[in-house]
Amino acid sequence: MSDSGGPDVTQELRAPWDEDPDDLYEHAPCGYLTTLPDGTIVRVNQTFLSWTGFTRGELVGHRRFRDLLTAGGQIYHETHYAPLLRMQDEVHELAFDVVCADGRQLPTLVNSVLARGTEGAPRAIRTTVFNATERRQYEKELLLARQVAEASERRVRVLQQIVADLAAAPTEAEVAEAVVRAPESAFGAASSSIYLVDTERDTIYAVASTDPTTGNWDDMARSSTRAVARVAGRGDLHVVGSVAEAREHFPDLVESMRRSGRNTVVLLPLTTGQADEHAGVETLGVLAFSFKGERVLTDGELRVVRLLGHQAGQALDRARLYDDVRRREERSIFLAETTRSLDELHRLLPRTRRLVDRVVPEIADWAEVRLHVGTTPVVETGGGPRPDEELLSQRLGKVAASGEPKFPGEGDQLNCSVLPLTARGMVLGTLALRMAPDRRGAAAERAFLVELADRAGLALENARLYEQERQIARTLQRSLLAGDLPGGDPRFAVETHYQAAAQDLEVGGDWFDAFLISQDKLALVVGDVVGRGIEAATTMGQLRSAVRALASNEAGPARLIEGLDRFVERVEAARMATVAYVELDLAAGEVAYSCAGHLPPLLQEPAGSPEYLLQARSAALGSKAGNRVRTEHRRKLPAGSRLLLYTDGLIERRSRSIDKGFELLAREYARRRDAPLQGLAAGLADTLVGRDHTDDVCMLCVTLGTEERIERTIGADRMQIALLRADLRAWLVAHEVEPECRDAVLLACSEAVANAIEHGYRDDPFGMIDVVATVTDDAVEVRVTDRGTWRGPVTDVSRGRGLQLIRESMDQVLFDRSDGTTVTMRRGRREAS
Known part of the structure; x- marks a missing residue:
């Protein structure tokens, strides 16, 4: 019983046998060491001796505890264990590897206590040593498992990134670039290459590699015995673990493995489809990657490798479908744009060039x-x-x-x-x-x-x-326009001009005609048929014939238009055609006209401004609307009057109003009042239309009567001399000037104008030259005036024989320098022999 009256616990827990303290010390489940402060072992139990294989005599008094440690342990003992023990008087669970008698290393955990004397000086160190072999093995296993898990997690992350890259790669080339870099990041491969299968050509070709020494590869047949072709044919993963294995199964790899020092090569087929006993599996390519030295892939790594091959194959399949769709779309766009581009041009050679x-x-x-x-x-x-x-x-x-x-x-x-x-x-x-x-x-x-x-x-x-x-339409149209126009009559002169559309469009229905109805009556007509091409040209010819058939001395313009109305009822293609028809009475000097839907003629009398003839207007031929009452208008014309008939291509533009077009035509026509008739229509077309026009232009200009006095103004351009000479010749013929006199006047006038251009306007290409000619029963007089600046006296002109020809051709030549330079030349008329 205890002092408190309760039961004696010590008595109750006493073991049924007596424990020997020495035996407990010697055979304790841990090692005991007692060392002096310098570490010399003075006592050790049997447990420690059994673990290490030492005898008591080998340790006690002969060894220090630190002498039993590995080199690293000794350093740790000196730098950590001893200082901590002196400062704290105790240390717990320090890991040391003890070197046993047979050289083995025993993992241990050490607890030490520093005992001090009465004055505090260190007296002894008592150390408990626990065997940590199993614990160390367990830690190694844990560490290895952790490393394996981390490697697997790293591979999964890499694989996830690769899958993301593959999903974002739309083209085959981008997929190949993502796949070829996967083995390096996922498995630590030294290099990798990717090969793709071309089923259409039955070949395998390389597309990418991370090894810069690989260079270019030749295509290989799918039936080749090379390693890549065989793996692509079988669709199975193959790992070549050594040069010896390569020599046995894939001899073509031996040389490259030796040269590069890579002893492990992985050949991974890139597949798509369901992998159920290879049913429906298609190999799209092969990924080959290698390692420095020998590398053994774990089962987990091999599963990741196979998954990579399947993911890459699916990405390749998707990219190929995308490439095919994109290529078909690009080709379809190219075909459509090419067809549209060719249709923009109408001619054969431009289309060929396009x-x-x-x-x-x-x-x-x-x-x-x-x-x-x-x-x-x-x-x-x-x-x-x-x-x-x-x-x-x-x-x-x-x-x-x-x-x-x-x-x-x-x-x-x-x-x-x-x-x-x-x-x-x-x-x-x-x-x-x-x-x-x-x-x-x-x-x-x-x-x-x-x-x-x-x-x-x-x-x-x-x-x-x-x-x-x-060409047929052009030929037909030219043949219809090229009829012999009346000429050789001093009472009138006719000038025509036709200009086809500059763009490659079909020929139009613009046309003109001039013919003598009788000895004293001249008919002029300009028209425009609706439509283009051969049908329009044919209709134009029919209208032209109809006008000639209907024209007579008794009919007049109004009745002729009425006859054309009846004609178009039988010729549907001629409906809505427009016509401006004019009759000139050469004896009476009178004009009669009528316009059926056509633009008004433009009249320029010798005095005054140009005037549009706006009377006698009605609707187009065969029209069901508008004014269908055909009328005509007559008026007297003085000798020297000019009348211009034209089609809408001369003045109509989308970029301006038609009133502006009428204004420009009248202004340019007035500016050319004194210009030669020959070339007048072409000059108007050049100014008003130019070369970039979209419609045909048809013009007919007639001069009525013979001018007693001819006055012309031309530019300082040698090209104008020929036009002037033709106009002057017609005027001289109309006045029945004898051929010898006529030729002399023409030669002298041409030379005088040429001198004015060359010497008077040598620095002024925009200069103007006035030419005035009069004729009497006795002589012809011509006056040529320029306002340029001559160098030296006119009579000193030494270039060429111009002045000499003028003096030899004319009876009298005078020069006036008071206002520019005027050359007056006179030639007497003689009876022709």
Whole structure:
């Protein structure tokens, strides 16, 4: 019992046997060491001796505790253990590796207590040593498991990133670039290369590599015995673990493995589809990667490798579909734009040039179109360099003869495609082009080229037919416009001008005609038929014939237009045609006119401003609306009056009002009041229309009566001399001037004008020259005036024989320098012999 009256716990817990303290010390489950402050062992239990294999005599008094530690342990004992123990008097669970008697290393955990004397000086160190072998093994296993988990997590992250990169890669090239870098980041591979399968060509080709020493690869057949081809054919993952294994299974890898020092090579097929016993599995390529030295892949790594192959295969399959769709879309756009671009041009040669310009460089680096139309072949070439001429000519001939396209094959020296240009069952020519090599889509590219050739052939045939129809229409129209106009009558002179549209449009229905109804009555007509092409030209000819048939002395303009109304009821194509019809009474000096929907004639009398004849207007021929009552208007015209008939192409523009067009025409017509009749209409067209016009221009100008006095003003341009001479000749003929006198006057006048241009206006190309000529029964007098600046006296002009010719041709020559320079020349008239 205890002092408190309770039970004695010590008595109750006493062991049934007595424990020997020495035995407990010696055989305790841990080692005991007692050392002096310097570490010398003075006592050790049997447990420690059993663990280490030492005897008591080997340790006690002969060894220090630190002497039993490894080199690293000794350093740690000196730098950490001893200082901590002195400062704290105790240390707990310090890990040391004890070197046993047989050299083994025993992992331990050490607890030490520093005992001090009464004065505090260190007296002894008591150390407890625990065997940590199993704990160390457990920690190693934990560390290894952690490392494995971290490596697996790292591979998963890399694989996730690769999958994300593959999902974001739309094209085959971008997918290949993402796949080829995956083994380095996922498995620490030294290098990798990717090969793709071309099913159309039955080959395998390399597209990317991380090894800069790899260089360019040659394509290999899918039936090749090379490692990549065999793995692609089987669709199985293969790991070559050594050079010896490569020598046995894949001899073509031995040399590269030796040269690079890479002893492990992984050949991974890139597959798509369901991998159920390889049913529906398609191998799109092979990823080959290698390691420095030997590398054993774990089962987990192999699972990741296979997953990478399947993910990459699916991405390749998706990218190929995307590439095919994108390529088809691009080709469709190209075909549509090419067709539209060709349709913008109507002529054959411009279309041929446009076709070559479209093909080069967008789809080819060289192209040639040869057309076998007419007697002279048409050849258009673009790009370069040009293929071998002999081989090209042979292939062109074969394709033109057979009508079948020829595409380049393996080892083709010509390396270009030749396609027939056909339309309506006829081979027009050939299209040859050299395209950049394309690993994929050969069948689709061939179909695209065939469709391009078909569209181009049809476009070129349409241009050929257009030109044929255009030429027929032009010939027909020219033949109708080129009728002999009346002339040789001193009472009038006629000048005409026709200018086709500058753009490649069909011929129009603009036309003119002038003919004598009787000896004293001249008919003038200008018209415009609705429509274009051969039908319009034919209708124009029918109207022209109808006007001549209906014109008579008794009819007059109004009745003639009424007759044309009846005519168009039978000729539907002539409906809505416009006509301006004029009759000149040469004896009475009177004009009668009527306009059926046409623009008003423009009259310029010798005195006054130009005037539009706005009376006697009515609707177009065969019109169901508007004023259909045909009227005519008559008025007297003084000698020297000029009358201009024209079509709407002369004044109508989309960019301005028609009133502005009338104003410009009247102003330019007035400015040319004194210009020679010959070339007057062409000059008006050049000024008002220019060369970039979209409609035909048809003009007819007539001068009534013979002028007693001719006055002309021309520019300082030698081209104007010929026009002036023709106008002056007609005037002299009208006045019945004898040929000898007429020729002399023409020569002298031409030389005088030439001198004025060369010497008076040598520095002024915009100068003007006035020419005035009068005729009497006795003589012809001509006066040429310029306002330029001559160098020295006129009579000292030494260049050429101009002045000498003038003096020899004329009876009298006078010079006046008071206001510019005036040369007055007179030639007497003599009876012709």
